[in-house]
Amino acid sequence: ETGVTQSPTHLIKTRGQQVTLRCSSQSGHNTVSWYQQALGQGPQFIFQYYREEENGRGNFPPRFSGLQFPNYSSELNVNALELDDSALYLCASSSDPLSTGTDTQYFGPGTRLTVL
Amino acid sequence: GNSVTQMEGPVTLSEEAFLTINCTYTATGYPSLFWYVQYPGEGLQLLLKATKADDKGSNKGFEATYRKETTSFHLEKGSVQVSDSAVYFCALSARGAQKLVFGQGTRLTINP
Numbered sequence: 001e002t003g004v005t006q007s008p009t010h011l012i013k014t015r016g017q018q019v020t021l022r023c024s025s026q027s028g029h030n031t032v033s034w035y036q037q038a039l040g041q042g043p044q045f046i047f048q049y050y051r052e053e054e055n056g057r058g059n060f061p062p063r064f065s066g067l068q069f070p071n072y073s074s075e076l077n078v079n080a081l082e083l084d085d086s087a088l089y090l091c092a093s094s095s096d097p098l099s100t101g102t103d104t105q106y107f108g109p110g111t112r113l114t115v116l
Numbered sequence: 117g118n119s120v121t122q123m124e125g126p127v128t129l130s131e132e133a134f135l136t137i138n139c140t141y142t143a144t145g146y147p148s149l150f151w152y153v154q155y156p157g158e159g160l161q162l163l164l165k166a167t168k169a170d171d172k173g174s175n176k177g178f179e180a181t182y183r184k185e186t187t188s189f190h191l192e193k194g195s196v197q198v199s200d201s202a203v204y205f206c207a208l209s210a211r212g213a214q215k216l217v218f219g220q221g222t223r224l225t226i227n228p
Contacts, residue, residue: 042218056214
């Protein structure tokens with residue numbers, strides 16, 4: 001069984017640029033969630049994708065957008081990068097939305113984004 | 117809204133000491149509760165979980181009991197090892213919600 005993978009591992013961008021981060025979900029999972037983890041903080045929920053549709057969003061501006069593909073892999077896009085976007089971006093997959101609150105999200109290793 | 121509060125770190129212990137990391141939560145209804153661990157330079161790994169009141173989650177010698185009356189989910193281990201050094205996150209998942217809500221994390225360092 002293949003776990004959650006993310007690419008790239010590290011990324012350096014300058015303010016105002018755009019970035020795309022990628023995530024492959026664990027085998028058998030159809031739901032992908034994205035989180036932002038600032039240095040020294042707990043992860044914050046950005047949004048979730050279920051069967052290629054956005055299925056919940058946290059308190060992040062519209063310049064954070066995403067996609068999910070038929071194979072359930074996903075992309076996180078961030079436009080007009082700001083210095084505060086520097087963080088570890090984590091992708092998590094699960095087998096269905098957390099509507100029952102009993103499912104578990106499995107995390108990838110993350111992408112470290114630095115905005116200069 | 118839903119929230120999780122963890123004891124402030126960092127926590128430093130000697131090998132074989134007893135560990136407790138406190139976690140309390142605020143949520144409507146009956147959330148599921150989780151402990152995740154993050155080793156340096158890595159993502160989050162699920163350590164244990166509990167989905168209803170009085171459930172005990174356990175893994176790798178770590179335990180936590182879902183206490184609804186005190187809205188707590190404290191993490192314990194009887195004898196810590198140097199390899200347990202990491203950051204530990206308590207989290208909840210409320211029914212009907214899509215997201216995990218995390219505490220701020222507790223950095224644990226075990227000295228030999």
